[in-house]
Amino acid sequence: MCLSQEVSFAASAFLVVGGTYAVTRAWAINRRYLPVALMPVFAGLQQFMEGNVWWGVNTGDPATTLVGALGFIFFTWFMWPFWIPLASYVLEPPDSRRRPWMAAMSVAGLTFGLALYVPHLANPDWVEVTVNQDSLAYEGTMILDYLMPRWMTYVIYLTLIILPPAISTYYHMRWFALTIVAVVVVDILFLRYAYISFFCLLAGLGTLHLIYIIARNKCARECPVLFA
Numbered sequence: 001m002c003l004s005q006e007v008s009f010a011a012s013a014f015l016v017v018g019g020t021y022a023v024t025r026a027w028a029i030n031r032r033y034l035p036v037a038l039m040p041v042f043a044g045l046q047q048f049m050e051g052n053v054w055w056g057v058n059t060g061d062p063a064t065t066l067v068g069a070l071g072f073i074f075f076t077w078f079m080w081p082f083w084i085p086l087a088s089y090v091l092e093p094p095d096s097r098r099r100p101w102m103a104a105m106s107v108a109g110l111t112f113g114l115a116l117y118v119p120h121l122a123n124p125d126w127v128e129v130t131v132n133q134d135s136l137a138y139e140g141t142m143i144l145d146y147l148m149p150r151w152m153t154y155v156i157y158l159t160l161i162i163l164p165p166a167i168s169t170y171y172h173m174r175w176f177a178l179t180i181v182a183v184v185v186v187d188i189l190f191l192r193y194a195y196i197s198f199f200c201l202l203a204g205l206g207t208l209h210l211i212y213i214i215a216r217n218k219c220a221r222e223c224p225v226l227f228a
Contacts, residue, residue, distance in 0.1 A: 005058060008051035015044030015204055022211045030227050033214045035087035040211055042083070043204030046075035050197065053129060053136060069127045069138065070120065076138075076200055077116035081160040082109030088164035088173065093223050102164045109160045116153075119143040136197045158184060172209070172218040179206040 019040030026033035049071030056065030086109075089102035119142070120126050126141040144153045162184075166177035183202040213219065220227035 005051050005054035008047050008054055011201070011204065012044045012048035012051060015040045015047060015207065017044075018208060018211050019044055022214045025214050029214065029217050030219075032091050032226065033219075035083065035090045036210050037214055039083070039087065040204075040207040042075055042079060043200075043207045046072055046200055047204060049075070050136065050200075057129065057131060057136070065129055066124055066127060069129050070124070072200070073120065073127070073138065074117060076196060077120075077157075078113035080109075080203075081113045081116075081157055082106050084161045085109050085164040088168055091173065091219065092169055093226060096169055098167050098169065101167065105160055105164050112156060112160065115143055138196045170213075170219045170222050172213045176206070176209050176213070179209055 019037065019042075022037035022040060023034065026037035049068050052068030053065055053072060054068075056062065056068055085102050085106035089099055089106055092099045092102060120140075123141070128138070128140040130137045130139065142150070142153060162177050162180050165173045165180075168174055168177075180203060183199060183206055186202065187199045217227055
């Protein structure tokens, strides 16, 4: 989380515990839920990595800062663009005409995520972490900056994480897509000084909605054959 090391680790523990509960429920109810159930766990691990970024910044340890930042952007740039479409695909009924679109977006997200993340492993100096208004700001070079303006990269990214749940058969997954849209709007309007960090915080908390969906088996409403 953007605010402090302690809050980041607390948020991490909260999300991992909640996600573990969701995974347990998914295993018992319907394993189609599992990729969705893992998302709060991943969000918790991402917050744990940001806690390590704070640790490195607070102690003046650039190595810890870099390792934490690489872990944080692993989820930001690599995991979410393909995992959210993949989770939507797995959850979707087998005969749904939306599944091929979700599968295509998952493959596109994997390619996009690799293009965003892997160059940072080869060029760690591209990772820049600063403290802005007591919050972490992640700035730096992306390989796609040489091919397109940064705003276009963000549009592709947001499309890959919002569109798959937005076209889902399931009512509550579509509501989750609206949750991400709300996070984006708040981030753009009020939190631009540390937008990546705040976006991941708010989106991570938004995965609590997914825990609710699984705990209450909400997909059974739209597809009782698979989820009853």
